[in-house]
Amino acid sequence: MAHWKYFNEGDIIDVVAPGYPSKPHEVEGAHDFLLKWKLQPRIPKGLIKPHFLHAHEDEARFAFLKAAIESKDSRVIWCLRGGYGSNRLIPMLAKLKKPKEPKLLIGISDITSLHSFFIQEWGWSTLHAPLLDRLGRNLVSPKFEKELHEILFGQETEVEFKNLKPLNEAARKVKNLKSKIVGGNLTVLQSSMGTPWQIETKKSLLFVEDIGERGYRIDRMFEQFRQAGLFKQCHGLILGDFVGGEEPSTQKNNFKLVFKRWAEDLDIPLFQGMQAGHAVIQRPVPFNTPCMLNVEKGKGHLVIKTGGRK
CATH class of the missing domain: 3.50.30.60 (LD-carboxypeptidase A C-terminal domain-like)
Structure with missing residues (x-):
């Protein structure tokens, strides 16, 4: 099992959208939520583009995910929302070399595909926890937002x-x-x-x-x-x-x-x-x-x- 590193204020958070698209105000809400936690959101330009099913074409969604996996200055991949689409990226993920350092994947629902892949193929531990668009819309109560914060920043083990x-x-x-x-x-x-x-x-x-x-x-x-x-x-x-x-x-x-x-x-x-x-x-x-x-x-x-x- 590969451990992930606790968050510190100022850490870069790579935001990805491997499934359904989020609306512009939801992306903005996710951005503001991470700033509230004193983190640096990295939401790439063009992350979401009109598509009949997903947040973008498969190749583009994979490219954003690959960039998040391979970025040297961040240790976290946090998904915007679920929906459907992550499993279409798995065959492309399978061609990647296992990273030397584990990262923390956060998300639920459709993100289950990525959890299973990272656990089974790379031995990572991951976190089944709220998606960023939900946190950005204030749909998580203060009590449970606090619990998540304490887990991620290492106050709770x-x-x-x-x-x-x-x-x-x-x-x-x-x-x-x-x-x-x-x-x-x-x-x-x-x-x-x-x-x-x-x-x-x-x-x-x-x-x-x-x-x-x-x-x-x-x-x-x-x-x-x-x-x-x-x-x-x-x-x-x-x-x-x-x-x-x-x-x-x-x-x-x-x-x-x-x-x-x-x-x-x-x-x-x-x-x-x-x-x-x-x-x-x-x-x-x-x-x-x-x-x-x-x-x-x-x-x-x-x-x-x-x-x-x-």
Whole structure:
């Protein structure tokens, strides 16, 4: 595991847009947010250009990402927004030589493709945490903005998730489970299946979240993961936030039934209640760093090392 370096005031932050475009006022908001934290935003000219799907053509989005990876004066790559597009850049990324120094990738949702690549190919630890356009629009509460600041600037070396709900007997029996977290957006992880960059779950806790997916689609993705052997290899499954996905007939989702079914079907621990994903609260989840999971008084308690260093 390669540690990333804690932030210092004045640090350059390379801003990239590997997926959907952000509007000009959102880019400006992201810029102002980084200045508020006394950081130097580096948002390249022409980062976003009209395109029918993405923030720019594949080659241009990759060129900006490559420049951020290879820049000698910055240690951070922070994504503007998610959407769709990162996985189209992976074959180009695979041709790059592994950098000597690790950098910190920050983002969620579509950025899951990049998290998995950097972890599996280069051994980096990354941070599943709010995108810059969200922070720039003041959609993160002061409490959780402070938490993110303390993690990035090294005042906190661990992230703690209390009150995880064990959904099956295997989860209720967990004691001193040492592992690491991998995963991210469920749909994006599914898109890696059958590729050379398929998510690796060996000796890891698999964290998943999603937005706008109905119950049958979540069930189908889990079934594909099971048939592909992903659940057999991992230490357990942790559910983040699943939002949207209401059934047309009832205007309510059926997630509870889906997760209950999988709790009964799986012989690995299944937990629910990680405040991470697309809901209002998007707590940071360090990927590919040591973590410890315990169940005390019927509640799961997860402590994850941030992966930072001085």
